[in-house]
Amino acid sequence: GQQLNQSPQSMFIQEGEDVSMNCTSSSIFNTWLWYKQDPGEGPVLLIALYKAGELTSNGRLTAQFGITRKDSFLNISASIPSDVGIYFCAGRGGGFKTIFGAGTRLFVKA
């Protein structure tokens, strides 16, 4: 079945650094979604991408829908301690269910 490969699994960074994470798939998706999950809470939708090549920002976050429609990346600029959490990518295609990546766990050292 469809699978998403999300990398890296975890990241340890210093406050102020930029962060980049990505997801790749063997299948084509029509939509890419990025979520953030704080400890003990449910994931919150950060950015939704609907067209190949689309670049969308939400504050310090920027995400892009890959041209091949098989990948997406998320960048966080000038990280702060509250960026700590798990970031999930999700892909949607063919009107079927949404597929989630395994998550990137981000640690930010002040």
Next chain:
Amino acid sequence: KAGVTQTPRYLIKTRGQQVTLSCSPISGHRSVSWYQQTPGQGLQFLFEYFSETQRNKGNFPGRFSGRQFSNSRSEMNVSTLELGDSALYLCASSLGPSGSYEQYFGPGTRLTVT
């Protein structure tokens, strides 16, 4: 507009018991999906309900079941609980089928099986 609500937030059960979790979607949303999340694991899809019908099902044993009511609220039931069922159970709602609409998650129910 109120978000997705899940009750209870925390639950402790004993092996062999059964449990029912509840999810109230965002007003106007007709689809509810359930996920299991364990430490170190991603989101494992359980099932999705849309307009009171199960639309998709993940690879979980028959002990896991669900239903959706006419007001779109959904319940998930786990029978004969096992230690490995300890997890955060997340509910997500969407306007329509999750294959076509963004999902919004509730805070989850933390189930501990002892």
